[in-house]
Every structure is written in C-alpha cells, then in structure tokens.
Amino acid sequence: MTGVLGAQVSIPDVKTLSDSQVSELRDLVCEHLVVVIPSQTLTAQQQAEFSLRWGQAGVVPFIEPSPDHPNVIRVLKEASDGNAFNFGGSWHSDFSFQPEPPAFTMLHAIDIPPYGGDTLWSSLVAAYNSLDQDNRDKCASLTAIHTARDAYSTKMQSLHSGLSSMTIICDDTADDWQRHPLVCVHPETGKNILFYNRAYVRDLEGLDDSEKGTFLEWLYSHTTEARFTCRHRWSNGDLAIWDNRSAQHYALNDYTGFRRELHRTTVAGTRPRMQ
Ligand code: SIN
Numbered sequence: 001m002t003g004v005l006g007a008q009v010s011i012p013d014v015k016t017l018s019d020s021q022v023s024e025l026r027d028l029v030c031e032h033l034v035v036v037i038p039s040q041t042l043t044a045q046q047q048a049e050f051s052l053r054w055g056q057a058g059v060v061p062f063i064e065p066s067p068d069h070p071n072v073i074r075v076l077k078e079a080s081d082g083n084a085f086n087f088g089g090s091w092h093s094d095f096s097f098q099p100e101p102p103a104f105t106m107l108h109a110i111d112i113p114p115y116g117g118d119t120l121w122s123s124l125v126a127a128y129n130s131l132d133q134d135n136r137d138k139c140a141s142l143t144a145i146h147t148a149r150d151a152y153s154t155k156m157q158s159l160h161s162g163l164s165s166m167t168i169i170c171d172d173t174a175d176d177w178q179r180h181p182l183v184c185v186h187p188e189t190g191k192n193i194l195f196y197n198r199a200y201v202r203d204l205e206g207l208d209d210s211e212k213g214t215f216l217e218w219l220y221s222h223t224t225e226a227r228f229t230c231r232h233r234w235s236n237g238d239l240a241i242w243d244n245r246s247a248q249h250y251a252l253n254d255y256t257g258f259r260r261e262l263h264r265t266t267v268a269g270t271r272p273r274m275q
Pocket residue numbers: 075087088089094107118119249250251252262264
C-alpha cells in the first residue's frame with residue numbers, strides 16, 4: 001500500500017484456504033503489518049471461525065460482543081449518532097494495556113459510508129528502524145506503562161454514550177496498568193518494534209520526571225509521522241488483517257451523517273518481550 005507497510009491480496013474466499021495457505025497469509029501479515037483482502041462474504045460466525053485458525057480468541061474487555069457471536073464486536077456508528085466520538089478514533093494498538101495484547105486483529109467491512117471512515121496504520125518497525133543508535137539505546141532502556149484509564153475508566157463513560165448501537169461499559173479495571181518494554185522483539189519475525197501508542201501509554205520508567213512529558217510527546221509525533229503510515233479507503237466486503245504487535249492504527253471520524261459498520265475479531269497474543 002505504501003513503501004513502508006500494507007499489502008492488498010486477492011483471495012476469492014478466505015473460508016476455503018488450506019492450513020498452509022493460512023500460514024502463508026499469516027507470514028504476509030507479519031511482513032507487511034496490514035493486509036487487505038477485498039470482496040469477502042463472512043457472517044460473524046464465519047469470521048470468528050476464520051480467526052480461530054490463527055490462534056485463540058483475544059479477551060475483549062469493556063465492549064459488549066455482537067449478538068451474533070461472542071468473539072465478534074460490531075464497530076458501529078449510526079448515521080443518527082452525528083459527530084459522536086467513534087470507536088478506535090485515536091492512535092492505538094488494540095488493548096496494549098493487557099498483559100498479553102492481541103497478536104492480530106481482523107476487521108470486516110459491512111456497511112461503509114460513501115466517503116470518509118478510512119483507517120490509518122503506522123509501522124512501529126519503521127519507527128524503530130529510523131532511530132539513530134543513541135535513541136535506540138535510550139528507548140531500549142525504558143519500560144512503558146500501558147493503561148486503559150483515559151479510554152475506559154468510569155470517568156470516560158460519557159465519551160462512549162454517543163454510539164447508540166455499541167454497548168461500551170467503562171469500569172474501574174481500566175485503572176490497572178501493565179509494564180511492557182518500549183522496544184520489543186516481534187515473536188515471529190524477530191524484528192524490533194517501538195511498542196508505543198498514545199491512547200494507552202501513560203508513563204515511562206527509566207526517565208527523569210523532568211524529561212517524561214517531552215519524551216512521550218516526541219514518541220507520539222515520531223510514531224505517527226506520515227512516512228510510517230498507510231491509509232485504507234474501505235469498500236464493503238474488505239477484510240483487513242493487521243499485526244497488532246508491530247502496527248498501531250487510527251479510525252478516522254469524518255463521515256458524520258453516514259452509517260459505518262465493521263465486524264472485529266482479535267487473535268490472542270503473548271507477553272511483549274525485549275528479546
Ligand atoms: C479499531 O480500532 O479496532 C477500529 C478501527 C476502525 O474502525 O477502522
């Protein structure tokens with residue numbers, strides 16, 4: 001999709017892939033970070049079954065699952081929801097505040113607005129690779145504190161109440177936090193990743209207090225530089241699969257007055273590690 005990340009692959013029907021083809025696709029996702037496969041027909045049940053071929057279902061906190069399947073969430077903003085805050089509307093890696101964040105996310109486009117509602121991804125591998133040695137060493141010495149408190153703690157409930165068809169229930173478990181190395185090694189490719197996202201990283205261990213705020217702001221601007229990103233304009237039926245360990249993403253909210261629905265599944269991951 002760009003010189004840095006993203007690929008489009010034609011597959012007539014992902015439901016018919018053999019085990020070795022699923023494994024080949026998994027390698028492609030790990031290499032390109034996000035792969036879009038157009039024109040897929042999948043019920044919620046079929047998407048959940050396809051996801052299970054990649055690993056166990058990820059644990060989904062705070063969001064009520066689809067009535068059609070407990071492993072699927074409907075990412076849905078109704079036309080009548082106006083300019084309500086949208087789900088995924090800030091740069092994040094899915095649930096990075098968990099001890100074992102999801103390895104992969106799959107998003108299947110059901111009902112896409114006539115314009116707007118694109119998704120952006122950024123490569124945390126490219127963000128790491130662009131660092132000079134001093135910054136690589138500095139980042140490798142730091143631990144990031146991930147928490148959902150500014151997304152799903154009870155004080156955030158009203159932010160989500162504008163989505164009439166999604167049930168998001170904030171609670172105090174959002175105040176919990178997890179320590180993950182700022183530089184992680186991808187468990188499948190061995191590549192280094194700058195595992196930062198603004199939505200959930202709230203602190204850094206290993207830095208003076210006087211430096212933290214500036215360094216967090218720098219991480220945000222660095223990891224979201226245009227040169228590390230790609231952007232997808234959805235069509236109904238597109239299935240995007242991304243590597244949640246080495247890419248962060250952002251759902252644009254520029255389609256006020258139109259309905260947007262996608263179905264999301266996540267595949268369980270492992271604890272992020274330095275090596
Ligand atoms: C998400 O963050 O999982 C949703 C992304 C999107 O709706 O584009």
